[in-house]
Amino acid sequence: MRFWPLMLLCCLFNITVPNAKTNETLNIGLLVASKGQRAAYHQLAEAFEQQHQDLRIVFTVQNDKQYKASIEKWLTQKNGFDVVYWQAGERMDQFASQGLLEPLNDLWQKNNWLTHFPQRITRTVQQGDSLYAVPFAFYQWSIYYKKSLFSRMALTPPKTWNEFLVVCATLKSNGITPIVVGGKQNWPVAAWFDYLNLRINGLAFHQQLMAGKINYTEPRVKSVFSALKQLIDLGYLLSGSQAKNWQDAMPYVYRDLAGMTLLGSFVEQQFVEQFRDDIGFFRFPQIDSKIPLFEETPIEVFMIPKNAQNKPAAQLFLSFIGRSDIQESLSKNLGYLSPHLQATRTNNYHSNQEPYIFADNHDITQFYDRDTTKSMSVDGMQLMSEFLNNPDVSLITHKLEQVRLRAFPQSNIK
Known part of the structure; x- marks a missing residue:
């Protein structure tokens, strides 16, 4: 056209x-x-x-x-x-x-x-x-939440992973599912993987993994999926997330059916006007204090x-x-x-x-499907989405490694 x-x-x-x-x-x-x-x-x-x-x-x-x-x-x-x-x-x-x-x-x-x-x-x-190239625009990723809900429950935006888990526990104890993930298009789940990997293992490790130089069955990769599995096992993710579009996430937050969602700032154009002033955001919490707060910035x-x-x-x-x-x-x-x-x-x-x-001066990444090859990202993100329904850490890391071997046949494993 x-x-x-x-x-x-x-x-x-x-x-x-x-x-x-x-x-x-x-x-x-x-x-x-x-x-x-x-x-x-x-x-x-x-x-x-x-x-x-x-x-x-x-x-x-x-x-x-x-x-x-x-x-x-x-x-x-x-x-x-x-x-x-x-x-x-x-x-x-x-x-x-x-x-x-x-x-x-x-x-x-x-x-x-x-x-x-x-x-x-x-x-x-x-x-x-x-x-x-000439860069002309970017968007950053944040965890969006409803400010009036947090205020009603005396919650403040968490800065650390332990604080984040306390927020999740408080929401769940009050009958609200803490997190909604619009996993139908697969890439919203990859955002959770990227951030957990950056916060647990740091930028250099993440970049090597994206380049196909690290085995997905490596213990440090398994720790990433173990952290996501913890959220799933505790019932902190809204049931059926794999079947929901990313656009479906915010309506759950509006109606207090879910407390938070991780999305890029492009979602702000989708905000319903009556809730716009009641939506806040915070950066993905720190997990290891020794690792800088690297950000996803497509x-x-x-x-x-x-x-x-x-x-x-x-x-x-x-x-x-x-x-x-x-x-x-x-x-x-x-x-x-x-x-x-x-x-x-x-x-x-x-x-x-x-x-x-x-x-701040911390470095940035793009996104899973922008940082690794297409042959890795397409199947990789599909497997990550499936993980929401079947959080088997050994199984997904084994399958991801098979994809890596096909996508990077000449890579050196570290």
């Missing part, structure tokens, strides 16, 4: 970037998940065309499933898109390592982006000495394919999307947050709390 923003008559901005040819089309591949996102990108394109009246943006829009099935074909065909949306980390690395992306070092230097983005974000779009990026037809225009667009004011407005409209250090992040649900990524 394609849509064309209107060409407006006035030029509002002036910046120094490469000159594009006149009367050109800029073709952009775009993943859109909602009408709200479609409108946000439409506004972005109109703002760009106001500045560059000799260019017309043409978006090729697909949903999540279609886009992920199409992008490799687009990057390898003879005539490619000028710009493509994608995701930082392993998902970008796989294309960069194949030589399918245009290095952007000169563009980063010209726009002084190394000083405008946190280093931990810059690293997610870098492979070796080359930078291959980052959205734009890249220039090696087979792009209009690279000067593509550079114009990336220079535009890399500006703090543009990121500020786009992220607000998308319901995300801007990674640009000069962007204001006060016009969203996180207005009273600086996002974790800017609040």
Whole structure:
């Protein structure tokens, strides 16, 4: 599906970037998940065309499933898109390592982006000495809860795992299931695995596991599933979580049928208005005080394919999307947050709390299916979802190891 923003008559901005040819089309591949996102990108394109009246943006829009099935074909065909949306980390690395992306070092230097983005974000779009993308939005993960419910039970957001278990026990003793997981799409369960692994074993271990260099039957991996099994065995997870969509989670919290849910900040666009002011959030609790609070921070990026037809225009667009004011407005409209250090992040649900990524110096990860290979993540997340109904630690780690051996046949086991 394609849509064309209107060409407006006035030029509002002036910046120094490469000159594009006149009367050109800029073709952009775009993943859109909602009408709200479609409108946000439409506004972005109109703002760009106001500045560059000799260019017309043409978006090729697909949903999540279609886009992920199409992008490799687009990057390898003879005539490619000028710009493509994608995701930082392993998902970008796989294309960069194949030589399918245009290095952007000169563009980063010209726009002084190394000083405008946190280093931990810059690293997610870098492979070796080359930078291959421009980050324009991110979202963080938190545990959401109903503030009036916590107040009624004299509960405060827990900072440690032991405090979290006390909160769960209090909710359950009052007839409220502590946690709801929308496990039908599998990936919400992977968030629990990622966070437990980061909090129990740390970032280096997590990264090695994602790279296929650690056996899933290793005791430290089993300890992650043992922690999740503890929640299941104590009856802290809502029955039937495996059959629920992620969108189903918050209504259980609204109605005091569940106390908490772990989701990305994208869920905030789904909040029912009457409950919006009554929903709070807290970061995933600390388990080992010696391990820093690493966070899941999926980052959205734009890249220039090696087979792009209009690279000067593509550079114009990336220079535009890399500006703090543009990121500020786009992220607000998308319901995300801007990674640009000069962007204001006060016009969203996180207005009273600086996002974790800017609040401390701890490093970040993307997400299970963004940090490991597709061949590992698809079956891996399915097994994690099945674990909710059959919490057998030995069984799931054995099955995950079989998947790892298929996904990483040449890996070295540590």
